[in-house]
Amino acid sequence: MAIAMRLPAISRAVTEVASAPVGLRRLFCSNASRFSFLSPQAESQTPARPQAEPSTNLFVSGLSKRTTSEGLRTAFAQFGEVADAKVVTDRVSGYSKGFGFVRYATLEDSAKGIAGMDGKFLDGWVIFAEYARPREQSQPYQPQNNMSRPPYYGNR
Secondary structure, three states, rough: HHHHOOOOOOOOHHHHHHHHHHHHHHOOOOHHHOOOOHHHHHHOOOOOOOOOOOOOOOEEEEOOOOHHHHHHHHHHHOOEEEEEEEEEEEEOOOOOEEEEEEEEOHHHHHHHHHHHHOOOOEEOEOOEEOOOOOOOOOOOOOOOOOHHHOOOOOOO
């Protein structure tokens, strides 16, 4: 009788473990790879992001908060002629937001810059360099009519 009462809880726990991401299962279940109830779709890897088309503009992520545009320029200049380097900074603090852009003069130089700096250390942090994707066109602002709701008069 006691086992019959515990079966719903056990099946619920099995379902939760099977639907958990692979990393969590490995973390919390020492023998998770031996269980046959784990769904094969949960074990499949997520597809990689599509790569951007080669261009002279590179997106650099993983930058330290202390990295400056000039430091980024000198780091990438050893692989080709850098036309522009910009670290995106916070308006209030002035520190780096952790990413930036490097524009090379030629496509060959930008390919060398990715090969030379992707996964390397800059200011103590591992950085990642890839071709920048073009900006998505944003929709023009359209004000919404808020008259469909009654006005809020506060506490009465």
